[in-house]
Amino acid sequence: MTFMSFILVYLLLNPLPLMAKSLENKDLVIAVIDTGIDPGHSDLKNHLWINTKEIPNNQIDDDQNGFIDDVNGWNFSQNNSKIYDFHGHGSHISGLILNSSENSNKIKLMTLKYYSEGASGEQNLRATLEAIDYAIKMKADIINFSGGGPGFNKREFDLIQKALQQGMYLVAAAGNDGANIVKDGFYPASYPLENIITVAAHEPLKNHLLKTSNYGPNIHLSALGFEVRSTLPGNRFGKMSGTSQATAIACGALARLLIEKPFLKGDFKRTKNHLVLTTSFNPTHWGKTQSSGLLNSEEASYQQDALTLFNNQSINKDQLKKLNDSLSTLLNQN
Amino acid sequence: MKPIYKKQNLILFLILFPLQLLAKINPIEGSFQYELELTQDFKIHYHSRRLANNLFGDSWCSPIDRKIIIDSSGSPTLYICDELFIQNYKKMNAGQYISVDDPSDKIIKDFSGYTRSFQNTQEKYNNNGRLIESQNGKQKIKIFYDKNNVVQKMQIGKIMYYLSVQNFGQISEMRSKNTHLQFKYESRKLIEYQYDTDIIRFRYANQNLSLIVKNQWSTFILYDSKDRAISYKDNLCEIKVQYLTDFKIKYQKNCDDEKEKTFAFDIDPKTLSLKLSRLSRTPQSILNKEIL
Numbered sequence: 001m002t003f004m005s006f007i008l009v010y011l012l013l014n015p016l017p018l019m020a021k022s023l024e025n026k027d028l029v030i031a032v033i034d035t036g037i038d039p040g041h042s043d044l045k046n047h048l049w050i051n052t053k054e055i056p057n058n059q060i061d062d063d064q065n066g067f068i069d070d071v072n073g074w075n076f077s078q079n080n081s082k083i084y085d086f087h088g089h090g091s092h093i094s095g096l097i098l099n100s101s102e103n104s105n106k107i108k109l110m111t112l113k114y115y116s117e118g119a120s121g122e123q124n125l126r127a128t129l130e131a132i133d134y135a136i137k138m139k140a141d142i143i144n145f146s147g148g149g150p151g152f153n154k155r156e157f158d159l160i161q162k163a164l165q166q167g168m169y170l171v172a173a174a175g176n177d178g179a180n181i182v183k184d185g186f187y188p189a190s191y192p193l194e195n196i197i198t199v200a201a202h203e204p205l206k207n208h209l210l211k212t213s214n215y216g217p218n219i220h221l222s223a224l225g226f227e228v229r230s231t232l233p234g235n236r237f238g239k240m241s242g243t244s245q246a247t248a249i250a251c252g253a254l255a256r257l258l259i260e261k262p263f264l265k266g267d268f269k270r271t272k273n274h275l276v277l278t279t280s281f282n283p284t285h286w287g288k289t290q291s292s293g294l295l296n297s298e299e300a301s302y303q304q305d306a307l308t309l310f311n312n313q314s315i316n317k318d319q320l321k322k323l324n325d326s327l328s329t330l331l332n333q334n
Numbered sequence: 335m336k337p338i339y340k341k342q343n344l345i346l347f348l349i350l351f352p353l354q355l356l357a358k359i360n361p362i363e364g365s366f367q368y369e370l371e372l373t374q375d376f377k378i379h380y381h382s383r384r385l386a387n388n389l390f391g392d393s394w395c396s397p398i399d400r401k402i403i404i405d406s407s408g409s410p411t412l413y414i415c416d417e418l419f420i421q422n423y424k425k426m427n428a429g430q431y432i433s434v435d436d437p438s439d440k441i442i443k444d445f446s447g448y449t450r451s452f453q454n455t456q457e458k459y460n461n462n463g464r465l466i467e468s469q470n471g472k473q474k475i476k477i478f479y480d481k482n483n484v485v486q487k488m489q490i491g492k493i494m495y496y497l498s499v500q501n502f503g504q505i506s507e508m509r510s511k512n513t514h515l516q517f518k519y520e521s522r523k524l525i526e527y528q529y530d531t532d533i534i535r536f537r538y539a540n541q542n543l544s545l546i547v548k549n550q551w552s553t554f555i556l557y558d559s560k561d562r563a564i565s566y567k568d569n570l571c572e573i574k575v576q577y578l579t580d581f582k583i584k585y586q587k588n589c590d591d592e593k594e595k596t597f598a599f600d601i602d603p604k605t606l607s608l609k610l611s612r613l614s615r616t617p618q619s620i621l622n623k624e625i626l
Binding site (some may be wrong): 034035087088090092114115120121122124125128130146147148149150151152175176187225227238239240242243244245249 | 398614615616617618619622
């Protein structure tokens with residue numbers, strides 16, 4: 001075997017270094033499947049993904065991807081290139097992703113508008129599916145879906161599986177029904193796919209999961225989801241609550257992780273371990289999420305590799321000590 | 335003339351969201367209904383979106399609020415509760431007419447008036463188109479009029495009720511050997527119903543679309559705003575129906591002893607039927623505060 005063929009075989013078997021290298025030199029593209037964006041907002045306008053193969057407003061599908069003038073994304077709700085956010089949710093989510101990433105200059109947001117208040121549930125679902133398909137075709141790195149609903153959908157499952165095969169993450173909201181999603185099911189959060197990171201919402205003042213947040217052992221972690229400040233259309237700002245916000249914050253943390261540790265890209269298990277094992281343990285989350293903890297982006301970024309965390313017994317001991325302490329307190333109170 | 339409401343929709347009204355205290359909400363059109371039992375076989379219904387002037391006041395419909403009117407072509411049209419339900423008939427043979435919507439609904443004209451047969455019901459109308467007899471299974475009602483076509487008395491089963499009618503045509507009294515029912519109106523709206531010592535009061539607000547009912551057992555409020563949002567409250571539950579769009583509603587039920595339940599429905603504009611939005615994807619947050 002020649003040296004070159006050895007290198008070729010090595011790269012085929014170990015694609016991560018190649019992917020990581022490629023990621024170092026390009027922006028991280030996050031497809032935000034939501035209600036659109038205010039592209040003129042001072043905090044957002046410099047972070048719009050640009051489809052460089054498309055010439056703006058020439059009414060021609062220059063890149064022949066089936067979408068005319070899809071320069072910054074697409075409106076699947078109305079099937080056009082107008083992505084302005086009349087609702088507010090999408091702009092809020094977009095701002096949160098950037099703000100929590102700590103590396104917003106390396107992030108581009110692909111705006112995929114799926115939701116319209118006037119559309120039926122089935123229409124919104126159909127638009128969601130088309131948006132996921134677009135994100136896959138246009139090779140986004142992460143999909144942020146601060147939405148969801150009841151009803152398993154085979155096509156949605158297949159598309160997210162396709163995203164998995166392409167090395168794409170999907171950060172999904174656990175939902176706001178205050179229910180156990182193992183029992184009730186909330187999608188796409190409930191799909192058992194390795195590339196999905198599911199996020200519940202935490203309420204800091206009460207120091208437990210937001211009352212309306214869904215929970216369950218298939219939810220990976222929680223993040224701040226109560227009265228979170230972020231961008232709103234019309235260059236405004238406002239506070240919103242829900243698992244949507246928690247999802248966007250976790251998405252920002254994932255983006256930060258992939259930018260700072262590009263070797264994790266595409267290794268879903270390691271990436272998730274990294275986020276899950278570095279959470280700040282909260283005994284009130286015990287049994288409600290996999291990590292029983294709150295996202296700790298700093299810690300996730302600080303730790304070299306999640307694999308080392310597996311062997312670091314002090315983390316688990318620390319968690320167990322905190323649990324024992326809280327249980328003792330509870331027992332004493334009763 | 336086309337029927338304003340088809341029968342299938344009327345049936346749908348009645349099976350949707352059965353609530354306590356005989357009140358029903360119809361989220362499709364944003365209305366609520368309330369049923370008041372005057373005697374064992376005689377009930378009157380309130381329908382918040384029907385403003386027709388009937389024997390028990392605006393928006394209230396009784397089993398005897400129906401008449402036949404002959405159009406210019408000689409075909410009969412049946413009006414139930416004035417504008418709630420209109421049924422057209424076409425001529426089959428001489429003196430025989432069939433409903434344009436339901437072939438089992440027929441009217442036969444003879445020298446004494448009209449006889450309508452439909453499912454389990456047989457109704458007789460005089461030559462002026464006034465209902466004089468209605469039989470539904472074992473339940474039989476006979477209605478008697480004076481020479482001015484004003485209703486005078488009514489026989490329900492074996493009991494004869496003598497009626498007093500006030501100036502605007504509303505029934506103010508129903509008296510039998512053992513029963514004395516009284517009705518008070520304000521601007522053609524029923525505001526008080528008295529049965530012996532029991533009194534139920536009705537209050538209307540917001541362009542006739544709200545109804546507050548008080549009786550000695552409970553108090554509950556049906557509130558129906560202009561945008562068709564409805565809330566219903568009694569001692570146990572609070573129910574809110576909110577229109578997100580013309581074809582999408584949110585139904586919330588909050589009872590003391592259980593967790594709040596929220597359902598989303600899509601309305602099929604063709605059939606006006608409700609479909610639970612099992613397949614939907616929606617944003618998962620609410621706006622708390624805007625900061626300028």
